[in-house]
Amino acid sequence: MSPFPTSAPAGQMDFLFRCIGCEDLSSDAGQDFRCSRCGDLLEITYPDWKQAKPDAEHLRSAWHNRRLSPKPIDLSGVWRFRDVLPRLDDSEQVITLREGNTPLYDLPRCARIAGVPRLFAKHLGMNPTGSFKDGGMTVAATFARRAGFRWVACASTGNTSASMAAYAARGGLRSLVLVPEGKISWSKLSQSLDYGAVTCQLRTDFDGCLRLLQELVLRAPVYQLNSINPFRLEGQKTVALELLEQLDWQVPDHIIVPGGNLGNSSAIGKALLEMRDLGLIAKLPKLSVIQAEGANALVRTLREAAGKHLVSVQAETRATAIRIGNPASWKKAVRVLEATGGACEQVSEMEIAQAKAEIGAEGIGCEPASAVTLAGLKKLVKQKFVKPEETVVLILTGHLLKDPDFTIEFHRGELFKGSAGNVSALNPLRRPPAVLDATIDAVMRTLEQAEKS
Numbered sequence: 001m002s003p004f005p006t007s008a009p010a011g012q013m014d015f016l017f018r019c020i021g022c023e024d025l026s027s028d029a030g031q032d033f034r035c036s037r038c039g040d041l042l043e044i045t046y047p048d049w050k051q052a053k054p055d056a057e058h059l060r061s062a063w064h065n066r067r068l069s070p071k072p073i074d075l076s077g078v079w080r081f082r083d084v085l086p087r088l089d090d091s092e093q094v095i096t097l098r099e100g101n102t103p104l105y106d107l108p109r110c111a112r113i114a115g116v117p118r119l120f121a122k123h124l125g126m127n128p129t130g131s132f133k134d135g136g137m138t139v140a141a142t143f144a145r146r147a148g149f150r151w152v153a154c155a156s157t158g159n160t161s162a163s164m165a166a167y168a169a170r171g172g173l174r175s176l177v178l179v180p181e182g183k184i185s186w187s188k189l190s191q192s193l194d195y196g197a198v199t200c201q202l203r204t205d206f207d208g209c210l211r212l213l214q215e216l217v218l219r220a221p222v223y224q225l226n227s228i229n230p231f232r233l234e235g236q237k238t239v240a241l242e243l244l245e246q247l248d249w250q251v252p253d254h255i256i257v258p259g260g261n262l263g264n265s266s267a268i269g270k271a272l273l274e275m276r277d278l279g280l281i282a283k284l285p286k287l288s289v290i291q292a293e294g295a296n297a298l299v300r301t302l303r304e305a306a307g308k309h310l311v312s313v314q315a316e317t318r319a320t321a322i323r324i325g326n327p328a329s330w331k332k333a334v335r336v337l338e339a340t341g342g343a344c345e346q347v348s349e350m351e352i353a354q355a356k357a358e359i360g361a362e363g364i365g366c367e368p369a370s371a372v373t374l375a376g377l378k379k380l381v382k383q384k385f386v387k388p389e390e391t392v393v394l395i396l397t398g399h400l401l402k403d404p405d406f407t408i409e410f411h412r413g414e415l416f417k418g419s420a421g422n423v424s425a426l427n428p429l430r431r432p433p434a435v436l437d438a439t440i441d442a443v444m445r446t447l448e449q450a451e452k453s
């Protein structure tokens with residue numbers, strides 16, 4: 001099959017692609033979303049903003065007023081912010097599942113544990129397919145269909161594929177999923193099956209799946225919906241807008257995100273910089289990225305190579321969503337950390353499990369990859385990077401039910417069986433299910449014991 005030459009939508013465009021390296025501008029992103037001159041990744045930029053910056057007050061009130069509208073494009077917590085997204089000439093073109101509009105919870109007990117006065121969780125796991133991917137997917141799938149593609153494809157640790165499959169199905173597109181065999185949760189795999197994707201479990205890891213996809217898109221007319229697709233990041237940007245709106249435009253001191261392929265940190269960082277440039281916020285929060293120790297490519301890139309070149313790793317972690325050793329958007333993430341003054345930390349498997357249970361004990365379920373944020377916050381407080389009076393927002397990226405095996409193994413005490421570490425610290429958080437005879441006495445005894453503990 002011949003290469004499919006254009007990934008930019010036909011018709012009037014209010015945006016251009018800009019190379020993050022040489023800053024070359026172009027109206028075509030090719031099939032690999034890389035600069036045709038220097039090979040760096042592309043991002044979307046809005047040249048009109050130079051002449052006629054959208055007015056901050058006008059934006060705020062338009063976004064607020066749209067919450068009262070019954071139109072599908074306004075009911076979407078992503079398209080509600082369409083003034084800072086690539087323009088569509090017709091709102092009917094939108095593929096939406098009513099994504100976004102996710103809750104901001106306070107976490108008083110986790111705040112006490114971490115040692116900060118105010119701690120919030122922006123729970124992106126409350127999106128239609130259970131993860132933050134929906135925010136980017138609604139935009140990227142919409143533009144894929146508008147550009148005339150019939151097939152979309154992604155490599156995934158499970159959440160991108162679930163989201164892509166759902167949006168493709170809603171939009172009448174076919175989808176191809178490449179996932180590492182045996183390395184993603186069944187819950188996520190079940191989603192892409194149910195939404196009708198052609199699902200390939202490849203005998204490799206996520207990085208191997210992504211490499212294969214890069215070759216595939218040059219040979220087949222499929223449109224890549226991984227987060228190197230700059231339309232994805234535009235959609236994911238709206239999380240930061242919605243968060244600031246929920247905080248009444250009061251800027252928190254810190255936002256903490258998990259880091260895998262590093263698209264999300266890049267998107268949220270881009271949004272913060274744009275919001276500052278548009279006068280929506282007066283200062284930047286520090287955006288910090290937390291990785292699992294076993295998948296710490298960005299941590300090592302900063303520590304060992306001062307952010308100049310990628311130090312890739314052979315990734316291993318039970319937080320399978322972020323089991324990524326060769327993150328595609330590492331340069332964008334480094335830029336965001338530098339621009340906002342954020343930190344990059346790593347946390348152990350036990351720290352992740354403990355943090356996840358602590359968040360769960362507040363009635364808020366998230367997947368292990370999301371819990372790295374609380375585990376990382378505890379470290380950043382100890383290091384005095386986060387000060388005792390500062391306000392912190394954790395970005396929870398996926399729902400608890402995305403990976404129930406992890407949670408069940410944790411509570412049954414099976415998660416770290418055979419591992420050398422000291423697991424006793426986790427015991428107070430464990431709530432194993434009791435298997436009992438079906439008698440009142442047995443249940444009463446269990447209740448009494450629980451009351452004492």
Ligand code: F0G
Pocket residue numbers: 131155156157158159160161227258259260261262263264265321322367369370397398
């Ligand atoms: N949290 C969850 C729940 C994820 O699914 C991912 C990434 C991340 C965090 C990391 O975000 O890659 O933007 O730095 N999941 C991708 C996937 C890779 O295929 O579902 P990132």
